Structures are given as C-alpha cells and as structure tokens.
Amino acid sequence: MNFRTIIEPFRIKSVESVKFTRREEREAAIQDAGFNVFRLRAEDVLIDLLTDSGTGAMSAAQWGALMQGDESYAGSRSFYRFESVVRDLTGFTHVIPTHQGRAAERILFHSVLKPGQVIPNNNHFDTTRANIEVEQCEARDLVIAEGRVPALVHPFKGNVDLAALEKTLREDGARVPLVMVTVTNNSGGGQPVSLENIRGVRALCDRYRKPLFLDACRFAENAYFIKIREAGQGDRTPKAIAQEMFSLADGCTMSAKKDGLANIGGFLAMNDDRLAETARNLLILTEGFPTYGGLAGYDLEAIARGLEEVVEEPYLRYRIRSTEYLGDKLTAAGVPTIRPSGGHAIYLDARALLPHIPPLQYPGIALTNALYVEAGIRGVEIGTVMFGLRPDGSETPGAMDLVRLAIPRRVYTQSHIDYVAEGAIEVARLKESLRGYRIVSAPTVLRHFTARFEKL
Ligand SMILES: *Cc1c(COP(=O)(O)O)cnc(C)c1O
Numbered sequence: 001m002n003f004r005t006i007i008e009p010f011r012i013k014s015v016e017s018v019k020f021t022r023r024e025e026r027e028a029a030i031q032d033a034g035f036n037v038f039r040l041r042a043e044d045v046l047i048d049l050l051t052d053s054g055t056g057a058m059s060a061a062q063w064g065a066l067m068q069g070d071e072s073y074a075g076s077r078s079f080y081r082f083e084s085v086v087r088d089l090t091g092f093t094h095v096i097p098t099h100q101g102r103a104a105e106r107i108l109f110h111s112v113l114k115p116g117q118v119i120p121n122n123n124h125f126d127t128t129r130a131n132i133e134v135e136q137c138e139a140r141d142l143v144i145a146e147g148r149v150p151a152l153v154h155p156f157k158g159n160v161d162l163a164a165l166e167k168t169l170r171e172d173g174a175r176v177p178l179v180m181v182t183v184t185n186n187s188g189g190g191q192p193v194s195l196e197n198i199r200g201v202r203a204l205c206d207r208y209r210k211p212l213f214l215d216a217c218r219f220a221e222n223a224y225f226i227k228i229r230e231a232g233q234g235d236r237t238p239k240a241i242a243q244e245m246f247s248l249a250d251g252c253t254m255s256a257k258k259d260g261l262a263n264i265g266g267f268l269a270m271n272d273d274r275l276a277e278t279a280r281n282l283l284i285l286t287e288g289f290p291t292y293g294g295l296a297g298y299d300l301e302a303i304a305r306g307l308e309e310v311v312e313e314p315y316l317r318y319r320i321r322s323t324e325y326l327g328d329k330l331t332a333a334g335v336p337t338i339r340p341s342g343g344h345a346i347y348l349d350a351r352a353l354l355p356h357i358p359p360l361q362y363p364g365i366a367l368t369n370a371l372y373v374e375a376g377i378r379g380v381e382i383g384t385v386m387f388g389l390r391p392d393g394s395e396t397p398g399a400m401d402l403v404r405l406a407i408p409r410r411v412y413t414q415s416h417i418d419y420v421a422e423g424a425i426e427v428a429r430l431k432e433s434l435r436g437y438r439i440v441s442a443p444t445v446l447r448h449f450t451a452r453f454e455k456l
Pocket of ligand 1: 102217257
C-alpha cells in the first residue's frame with residue numbers, strides 16, 4: 001500500500017476528557033499563576049505541550065505488562081526482562097535501572113568526575129549540565145555552527161563539531177574523563193546526529209583513549225532521522241540503526257520518560273566492569289538495590305515493552321511526521337521556528353516574532369502566555385528566563401528566546417495538532433498587541449519553574 005496519508009498507527013481504547021475553558025477563565029488562571037504556566041493547574045490546560053517527558057500514552061500491551069510486574073526486592077523477573085531488552089538494544093554488559101534520566105547522570109558523573117574536569121557534548125541538557133557543574137566541572141557544548149542558527153536548514157543540526165572536539169582533546173585531554181553525545185539534541189531543538197558523525201566522534205575517542213557515552217533519551221527518533229536523511233541508511237530498520245549507534249559507544253544514560261514510552265524510569269548502561277561496580281554502590285545509596293533502582297517491578301515491565309514498541313517503524317514514521325506536519329503549517333503561515341522540525345517538539349522563535357519586546361522583557365514568556373490565553377495551549381519558554389540569570393544575580397539575554405511546543409507520544413491526534421497550528425498562527429497575527437513582562441519574584445536557581453511575573 002502506498003497511500004500518502006500518514007495515520008496514527010493505533011486505535012484508541014481508553015480516553016481522557018479535556019476541559020474547555022473560556023478566555024476570561026484562562027485570563028484569571030494565568031494571572032493567579034503569576035503569569036508562569038508552570039504554576040497553572042494542568043486541568044485548566046486544553047492541549048498540554050509543556051513537555052514530552054513522562055507524558056506519553058502507554059499501549060494496551062504495556063498496561064497488561066504492569067500486571068506481570070514482579071515486586072521482589074532482589075532478583076525480580078521484571079528486572080531480568082528489562083535487562084535483556086536493554087542489552088539486546090544497546091549491547092552494553094551492565095544495565096543499571098534508575099528512577100529517571102537525571103539519576104543516571106548523577107551516578108555516572110559522581111563516579112567519574114574530579115573537580116576541574118571537562119565533559120564535551122554537542123549540547124548538554126539542563127540536568128546533565130547541572131550534574132556536571134555540581135561536581136565543579138565544565139560542561140562544554142561543541143555542536144556544529146549550523147546547529148546554532150534557528151532558521152538554517154541542515155539534516156543533522158545536532159552533529160558534534162569534530163574539529164572543536166579534537167581541539168578540546170588535544171589541549172585539555174588530560175581533564176576529559178569521557179565524551180558525550182546527546183541524541184537527539186534536545187537543547188538544540190531536538191535535532192539529530194548522523195551515524196557518520198558518531199563514527200567520527202568514536203574515532204577521536206579511540207585516538208585519545210576516551211570512553212564515549214550517549215545521552216540516549218531520544219535514540220529511536222534519532223535512528224529514524226538517520227534512516228530517512230542519511231545516505232545508504234534507508235533500507236535498514238530503526239532498531240538496526242539504533243543498535244549501531246549504541247555499538248559505537250561505551251555506555252549511555254537514558255530517560256525512559258522519553259523514548260522508553262513510559263511515565264517514569266531510566267537507566268545507566270556501560271561495558272566497564274569497575275565503573276559499573278562504583279555506580280551500583282552509589283545506586284544502593286540513593287536509588288535502591290541494583291535490580292530495581294528506585295522503580296517498581298511493574299515500571300521495569302512497562303519500560304521493557306516500551307523500548308520494543310518505540311523502534312517500530314510505523315510508530316516512528318507517524319511520530320516524526322506529525323511533528324513535522326505542525327512545523328510545516330507554521331512555516332507556511334510565516335511563523336518563525338527552528339528549522340527543520342525536530343523529533344519531539346517545535347520551537348517557536350519568539351525573538352524573531354516579537355522584535356518589539358527586548359530579551360530582558362521576555363518575549364518567550366509573552367508568547368507562551370498568549371498561546372495559553374488565546375487557545376488554551378501550554379508551551380514553555382526556553383530563553384532568557386531559563387538561561388539568562390548569571391551566578392552573581394545579574395541578567396543577560398539567553399542565546400535565543402524560544403517557545404517549545406513538545407509533543408507527548410501517542411497522546412494527541414491530527415485534529416489536535418491542526419488546532420495547535422491554528423492557535424499559534426492566530427497568536428502570531430496578534431503579535432503587535434503582545435507586551436513584555438517583568439519578574440516580580442524569583443528564586444536564585446532554576447527560576448523559570450517558580451518565578452512570578454507582571455505584565456508591562
Ligand atoms: C529529559 C532529559 C534528561 C533527563 O531525564 P529525566 O528523566 O527528566 O531526569 C537528560 N537528557 C536529555 C537530553 C533529556 O531530554
């Protein structure tokens with residue numbers, strides 16, 4: 001069959017109602033929330049695109065697997081099933097479950113880092129950066145130059161700048177305990193990394209004798225981008241491509257809330273026996289015994305099944321296409337976004353759309369709040385509020401002012417996405433009437449979660 005319409009590759013067995021609100025109700029709700037969408041009640045949101053993390057819909061097979069959960073403290077059957085699925089996919093010897101991705105990061109970095117060391121990566125995700133900086137080390141972003149220009153189209157904007165990585169390894173190699181690559185590059189717009197680029201990173205790691213770890217949260221979306229965009233990869237299955245990606249690395253950190261298709265969970269995996277022993281000892285201290293790592297047996301079952309479903313081609317075709325479909329509609333209407341569309345989200349370029357609002361008056365907040373008030377859609381500012389606070393308390397514009405619309409997995413249908421496009425296009429049409437904000441109160445770290453704002 002060769003039809004052009006790409007349909008949701010599932011039918012719906014269980015539904016959850018969404019609440020429709022009136023514009024005045026949303027105006028009151030956002031005011032009560034201090035004009036910060038993180039403070040809204042989720043119930044008051046019609047389409048929630050705050051994050052794709054842990055917000056996906058599980059399949060009937062996953063819900064069925066929950067009942068198979070073995071809750072034994074040690075050596076549970078569910079752990080062995082989870083371990084065998086992760087080993088089959090990644091090839092790594094040691095599989096260490098954690099309650100989510102950041103726990104895997106904390107355990108890895110606390111095990112390997114000494115103060116003053118450097119971790120190179122394409123772009124560090126915020127929790128990855130925080131877990132490196134808390135060890136008094138540097139998280140160094142080495143994405144290719146194209147990856148920093150929102151409107152520029154390039155098939156693999158998540159690629160590592162190999163010349164810059166070589167320079168880091170040559171000049172600071174003694175301070176680099178391992179190299180990381182984030183697939184897909186979340187902080188850079190959900191952009192993929194090519195197999196050729198990962199091979200190039202591997203070659204440099206071999207030359208300088210450094211282990212390579214993948215931040216694998218969206219490994220399946222990355223594998224599918226490789227399949228459709230990289231020369232010679234079109235006939236391979238996403239799973240075979242993913243297996244090759246992992247085979248080029250020595251270990252990985254993973255949040256199962258993304259491409260694990262689960263609502264909670266993660267893991268750390270690696271081949272190094274000594275590192276695994278250190279990591280397991282830390283795990284027991286903060287997460288739990290090595291065969292459950294802070295998860296219930298039923299969580300391990302759901303993740304195991306999720307990792308099998310996420311590499312299915314019909315799922316990935318729909319996943320990548322439905323995100324792109326939203327991006328294409330916005331581009332056709334002249335709404336500026338990061339191009340090309342990423343795997344899990346569309347990033348609106350608020351700074352380009354709202355040039356009359358200076359970065360220190362938070363164009364990303366203005367756009368996020370307008371989307372909520374006009375259409376009941378919740379996105380998130382990724383810009384000056386999130387990244388603009390310096391350690392000394394002063395403020396500087398973030399590199400970009402974006403609004404991320406992250407698409408939960410298997411949750412919304414095409415008509416929901418059509419509605420989102422219509423809402424965003426309508427808000428873009430109102431751009432001249434949007435005004436900036438100022439911060440009324442905010443904590444000194446991670447201020448975006450709880451800050452309160454006032455309209456200017
Ligand atoms: C979400 C995410 C993490 C952290 O995972 P959590 O499960 O949220 O702790 C790390 N890296 C990337 C790229 C992510 O997207």
